[in-house]
Amino acid sequence: MEHLSTAALEAGLSVVRDSPSESGQVELIVRRPAVGEREVLAAGRLDVDAGLVGDNWLVRGSTSTADGSAHRDRQLTVMNSRAALLVAQDLDRRMLAGDQLYVDLDLSPANLPPGTKLAVGSAVIEVTDQPHLGCAKFADRFGADALRFVNSRAGRELRLRGLNARIVSSGTVRPGDAVRKLPG
Secondary structure (H helix, E strand, C coil): CCCCCHHHHHHCHHHHHCCCCCEEEEEEEEECCCCCCCEECCCEEEECCCEECCCCHHHHCCCCCCCCCCCHHHCEEEEEHHHHHHHHCCHHHHHHHCCCEEEECCCCCCCCCCCCEEEECCEEEEECCCCCCCCHHHHHHHCHHHHHHHHCHHHHHHCCCCEEEEEEECEEECCCCEEEECCC
């Protein structure tokens, strides 16, 4: 598949900017059972200790922790579904971004600063201060222009690459479930 140019990506920004700010919808749930593997789920269990049940977050660990254990503030990655579709160009390729939840909601730091809690299905997650940026894998899948685009100043202002969150109340989430900001 041919990757979009920066100009084409910028032309699609208005659609992303039109994402709802208070309440949106879960569009896609993706579990990563092993590195490089993706499973689209009809329902996912978000667990305070395990993350998305069956995902490799817990066993994979993190280079950001002193002991190599999983980083709790990077337990769950959430990407705007409109931004994912913009870079992927196809509904079936969105999952290649590597995130677990794809939601139709404004994820910008101005709308969802760290500490914001979101009801997602019957679970509650909290936005953390951990950055979530594009990497070499993202460029391989969507192109170098897409990587520069999501990591650009405008990309960071909109959190086009998504956000990191932790689960504060376990529950089940399904595509079509509401995702909404909770009072502060």
